[in-house]
Amino acid sequence: METTVAPVIEIKNLTKRYSESGPIVIDSLNLTIQPGEFVAIVGASGCGKSTLLNILSGLEKPSSGSVELNAKASLMFQESALLPWLTAGKNIELALKLSGYPPENRRARAQELLELVHLSHAYNQRPHELSGGMRQRVAIARAIAQDRKILLMDEPFSALDAITRDLLHDELIRIWEETGLAVLFVTHNVREAVRLGQRVILMSSKPGKIIRQWKIDFAQPRRIDSNDVAHFASAITDQLRQEIIRHA
Amino acid sequence: MPNFEYIPDDQIKEARQKQLESLSAGLDNLESDSGSKTSVSKRALKAIAPLAAVVIVLAIWQLLVILKWQPTWVLPSPAMVVDSLVQQYNQGLLVPSAINSLRRGVQGFAISLLIATPIGIALGLNANLRAIARPIITGLQQLPSVAWVPAAIIWFGLSDATIFAVILLGAVPSIANGLISGIDQIPPIYLRAGKVLGARGLTSITHIVVPAAWPGYLAGLEQGWAFAWRSLMAAELIAIAPSLGPGLGQMLDTGRQLGDMSLVLGAIVTIMVVGVLVERLVFSPIRQNTLRNRGLLHAR
Ligand SMILES: Nc1ncnc2c1ncn2[C@@H]1O[C@H](COP(=O)(O)OP(=O)(O)O)[C@@H](O)[C@H]1O
Ligand SMILES: [Mg+2]
Numbered sequence: 001m002e003t004t005v006a007p008v009i010e011i012k013n014l015t016k017r018y019s020e021s022g023p024i025v026i027d028s029l030n031l032t033i034q035p036g037e038f039v040a041i042v043g044a045s046g047c048g049k050s051t052l053l054n055i056l057s058g059l060e061k062p063s064s065g066s067v068e069l070n071a072k073a074s075l076m077f078q079e080s081a082l083l084p085w086l087t088a089g090k091n092i093e094l095a096l097k098l099s100g101y102p103p104e105n106r107r108a109r110a111q112e113l114l115e116l117v118h119l120s121h122a123y124n125q126r127p128h129e130l131s132g133g134m135r136q137r138v139a140i141a142r143a144i145a146q147d148r149k150i151l152l153m154d155e156p157f158s159a160l161d162a163i164t165r166d167l168l169h170d171e172l173i174r175i176w177e178e179t180g181l182a183v184l185f186v187t188h189n190v191r192e193a194v195r196l197g198q199r200v201i202l203m204s205s206k207p208g209k210i211i212r213q214w215k216i217d218f219a220q221p222r223r224i225d226s227n228d229v230a231h232f233a234s235a236i237t238d239q240l241r242q243e244i245i246r247h248a
Numbered sequence: 249m250p251n252f253e254y255i256p257d258d259q260i261k262e263a264r265q266k267q268l269e270s271l272s273a274g275l276d277n278l279e280s281d282s283g284s285k286t287s288v289s290k291r292a293l294k295a296i297a298p299l300a301a302v303v304i305v306l307a308i309w310q311l312l313v314i315l316k317w318q319p320t321w322v323l324p325s326p327a328m329v330v331d332s333l334v335q336q337y338n339q340g341l342l343v344p345s346a347i348n349s350l351r352r353g354v355q356g357f358a359i360s361l362l363i364a365t366p367i368g369i370a371l372g373l374n375a376n377l378r379a380i381a382r383p384i385i386t387g388l389q390q391l392p393s394v395a396w397v398p399a400a401i402i403w404f405g406l407s408d409a410t411i412f413a414v415i416l417l418g419a420v421p422s423i424a425n426g427l428i429s430g431i432d433q434i435p436p437i438y439l440r441a442g443k444v445l446g447a448r449g450l451t452s453i454t455h456i457v458v459p460a461a462w463p464g465y466l467a468g469l470e471q472g473w474a475f476a477w478r479s480l481m482a483a484e485l486i487a488i489a490p491s492l493g494p495g496l497g498q499m500l501d502t503g504r505q506l507g508d509m510s511l512v513l514g515a516i517v518t519i520m521v522v523g524v525l526v527e528r529l530v531f532s533p534i535r536q537n538t539l540r541n542r543g544l545l546h547a548r
Contacts, residue, residue: 057444074444081441084542085459094455098446118272128543131279146445164275170268221264 006070008150008182009033009056013065016051025051027207028065035149038176038183040197042190042236044244048208049186053152056184071149073184078155080135082127088138089114089123095145113141116175133164137171144179153185157192166224169195173220190240194232195224202236204243212239324510329517332510336499345494346518349480352408352495356415357476364420364472368427369453372461378428385421393418393475394482406489411480418479419472426468430461463538470531477523496522 009032016026025048033039043049054060055067057075082091092110101109114120117137127135136156143151157165173196176183187193193200200214214236218228306326312318313325320328336342371378371385396417397410404410434457442456458465484497492498496519503511539545 059440059443077437077441079437081437083438083441083456083459085462095445098451098455118269119276126541126543131276133279134276142445164279167268167271167275171272174265174268 005035007032008035008037008070009073009184010068011056011065012068014052014055014062014067015064016048016055016060017063024207026055027209029208029210031201031210033150033182033184035182036180038173038185038196038198039201040185040187040193040199041201041203042187042193042240043203043208044205044240045188047203047205049188049203050154052208053154053184053186056150057152069150072146073150073152074143074146074148075152076136076139076143076154076156078158080127080132080139082135082138082142084127087124087126088119088130091127091138092142092145095142099146101145101147110141110145113145114138116144116178117141117171131164132160133168136160136168140172140175144175144181149182151181151183153183155187156185158187158189165192169224170221172196177220190236191224191229191233194229194236195222200232200236202239202243205247211243321507321509324513328510329513332508333514333518336511336514341494341499342518345496345499346522348493349484349496349519350522352411352484353415353473353477353480356412356480357419357473359412360416360419360423360472360476361469363416364423364468365427367420368424368465368468369431369457371424372428372431373453373457382428385424388417389421389425391417392482393479394486397483397486400483401487406487406491408492410487411483411492414479414483415476418475422475423465423468423472426471427461427465430464430468431457433464434460463542463544466531466535466538470527470535473526473531474523477519477526481519 011029011031014026014029014031015024017024029052041049041052051060053075055062056069057073059075082088083094086094089107089110092113093106096106096109097103111120111123114122117140119134119137119141122130122134122138127138130138139156157168160168169192172183175181183196185193185196190200194214194216197216200216201210202212202214203209204211214232216232222229309326313320313323317323324332333342336345367381367385371381393414396414400410400413404413438456438460439452442452447455481497481500484492484495485501488498488501496515499518500512500515503509503515536545
């Protein structure tokens with residue numbers, strides 16, 4: 001059954017160094033992601049998580065190995081990266097424009113996307129007038145505007161307070177269920193990874209490799225303070241600590 | 249036996265959805281700032297302050313005249329200056345002079361803008377080009393553009409071209425340098441965001457680079473205008489010919505030739521007023537608007 005569906009992302013033996021003589025940042029990494037799958041990647045700071053997403057989004061080139069995406073990906077950053085000279089609505093319209101959406105429908109589509117993230121009133125607001133959580137929701141809407149099958153998220157909620165982050169977890173899962181996107185979500189927060197992912201991948205540092213994966217199979221909506229999440233999170237945290245101790 | 253109430257799945261989902269929406273709305277209202285407004289008295293003070301400055305200068309001036317600090321052919325009274333401006337107006341000279349100067353200034357500035365913008369973008373984006381060309385631009389910027397007037401007269405004769413050449417040499421380096429600094433100061437995240445959104449080449453320049461560099465570019469434009477206006481006055485003062493028509497610089501020179509201090513001061517005041525009006529009516533609103541839109545206004 002599983003083999004009949006082509007994966008959206010297939011990474012084989014990916015190796016990355018930023019310069020010829022520089023350290024290996026990512027070392028022969030293999031990873032396959034299925035359509036509509038939600039995969040969370042955890043790892044210590046500096047282990048190459050951002051590098052991996054940048055390669056997948058085309059911002060960086062692999063040094064060797066192959067990266068195959070059967071659809072284009074959109075990428076969301078830790079800071080919202082909304083363009084401050086445009087309103088929330090116009091930020092989304094720019095994404096629509098640059099991905100070739102017909103001009104006459106852009107405004108209506110942007111409004112629809114704002115409704116998707118529960119911000120229908122925010123069309124004319126400037127990024128600086130929005131709270132951090134609202135900015136990240138607009139950024140989600142802008143990423144979805146690009147109409148891609150893959151959403152890459154690089155610690156998108158780590159600058160937010162716990163209450164807002166909790167809410168955005170719920171929102172993100174709802175949007176993922178509604179859109180059927182494949183999501184690759186990078187975080188250094190183990191509980192967040194377990195709260196969100198169907199699969200949690202632990203990366204080692206220096207060089208970055210996948211050391212272990214966990215299948216998280218209990219149903220959404222999960223709560224970040226539930227026993228199930230805590231149970232998985234403590235197992236993963238133990239491994240992560242061992243990995244960090246290895247570098248002491 | 250406990251009593252289970254049957255709730256259909258989609259109803260649970262709907263309820264969850266509703267709750268999520270209210271939670272969102274609640275947080276949004278708690279977190280976002282409701283927009284601080286400057287008080288009426290503060291705004292009134294801001295509007296009155298420049299007028300107060302004018303009144304103070306006039307009062308001191310008038311006082312010096314009353315005290316007979318200097319004879320009136322050296323320091324005429326404000327009323328005499330106004331009188332000579334009225335005279336110029338009645339002779340049909342004041343308005344055409346001001347308009348003609350302003351036209352040359354605006355045209356020269358517009359040409360400068362068209363030349364400086366591609367230069368600024370090219371040098372802002374290409375480090376090699378910049379290493380070669382920036383010293384030239386900075387050198388030009390250091391040189392007062394009046395120094396070009398004799399050369400321009402030899403090259404172009406006594407024509408508008410001479411005056412435009414001098415304006416260009418004053419304004420182009422400022423505008424280009426402003427744009428280059430603006431590009432240098434673009435937070436890298438915006439360029440990355442642009443790439444991720446699919447902006448490449450010209451789309452990236454028009455949709456990301458220029459708007460992101462706009463604050464620096466605008467500062468360059470303001471400085472460029474100030475240089476253009478100064479260069480224009482210097483050029484008009486030196487290059488005088490019937491073919492060039494009237495101008496504020498020429499008016500200044502007429503005053504000098506007649507030994508008419510009221511006229512000289514009248515021309516100076518007019519040059520200043522035109523400069524201030526352009527700043528107040530054109531650049532200042534654009535700058536305020538930019539700062540407000542980008543949320544940079546509260547800080548000051
Ligand atoms: N543009 C770059 N040039 C050189 N080294 C880089 C660059 N970006 C990241 N690195 C290095 O690669 C390693 C992994 O970085 P990164 O992918 O940002 O890690 P993470 O996102 O997991 O914190 C770090 O050691 C970092 O210093
Ligand atoms: Mg990172």
